Amino acid sequence: MFILIVGVALWWAAHLFKRVAPRQRAQLGEPGRGMVTGALILSVILMVWGYRSAPMGDVWWGPSPMMKGINNLLILLAFYLFAASGMKTGITRRIRHPQLTAFALWSVAHLLVNGDAPSLILFGGLLLWAVVEIIVINRADPNWQAPAHPVPIRQEAMAFIGAILVFGVVGLIHAWLGYNPFGA
Numbered sequence: 001m002f003i004l005i006v007g008v009a010l011w012w013a014a015h016l017f018k019r020v021a022p023r024q025r026a027q028l029g030e031p032g033r034g035m036v037t038g039a040l041i042l043s044v045i046l047m048v049w050g051y052r053s054a055p056m057g058d059v060w061w062g063p064s065p066m067m068k069g070i071n072n073l074l075i076l077l078a079f080y081l082f083a084a085s086g087m088k089t090g091i092t093r094r095i096r097h098p099q100l101t102a103f104a105l106w107s108v109a110h111l112l113v114n115g116d117a118p119s120l121i122l123f124g125g126l127l128l129w130a131v132v133e134i135i136v137i138n139r140a141d142p143n144w145q146a147p148a149h150p151v152p153i154r155q156e157a158m159a160f161i162g163a164i165l166v167f168g169v170v171g172l173i174h175a176w177l178g179y180n181p182f183g184a
Contacts, residue, residue: 001050001054001055001117001118001121002050003046003049003050003053003054004046004047004050004051004054004118004121004122005050005121005125006046006050007042007043007044007045007046007047007048007049007050008043008047008121008122008125008126008129010039010042010043010046011040011043011044011047011125011126011129012125012129012132013039014036014039014040014043015040015129015133016132016133016136017036018036019133019136019137019140020136047122050118050122051118051119051122054117054118054121055118056116056117056118057116057117057118058116058117059115059116060115060116061115062113062114062115063113063114064113067112067113068113068181068182070109070112071109071110071112071113071181072109072167072171072181072182074105074106074108074109074112075105075106075109075167075170075181076163076164076167077102077105078102078103078105078106078109079102079162079163079166079167079170080102080159080160080163081095081098081099081101081102081105082098082099082102082103082163083158083159083160083162083163083166084098084156084159085098085099085102087155087158087159088147088149088150088151088152088155089151089155089156089159090151090156092147092149093146093147093148093149093151094146096134096138096144096146097133097134097137100130100133100134100137101130101134103126103130104127104130104131104134107123107124107126107127107130108123108127110122110123111123111124111127
């Protein structure tokens with residue numbers, strides 16, 4: 001469990017470094033980007049390793065057909081928000097942080113179907129990170145103006161189709177790894 005906690009903590013530290021210590025981050029210059037990237041890659045490796053090797057322990061809840069359905073809808077919405085974030089879609093005129101919102105939805109979706117201690121540490125820790133990141137950004141720049149860009153239907157369709165394709169691929173990978181996201 002320690003490796004998992006270290007991985008989540010490193011994820012937090014690498015992402016919040018620029019916001020919490022902007023002067024120190026700026027002093028690192030361009031090499032600092034590589035260091036942050038390396039820390040993020042290491043954090044993902046530690047989280048995967050820690051999660052897969054952690055003892056499950058008590059399970060307070062698990063996947064039910066209803067929760068899997070809700071999970072899948074939230075994951076699909078998260079993939080759409082993530083795709084839409086870079087495509088100037090209608091949702092990006094309404095939501096300030098589509099990627100962080102997508103990440104939070106992804107975390108909530110996983111918590112709905114995984115009620116064991118390692119899942120609470122991983123997905124709960126990442127959910128809390130996304131919320132903290134949104135708060136920190138909003139406090140640093142409270143005067144957000146929604147972008148006033150046109151919303152081409154083609155961009156909306158591409159974001160939606162991309163989300164469906166990624167959802168299908170990720171679902172198949174989960175099934176291949178032994179976590180069936182579609183069945184009972």
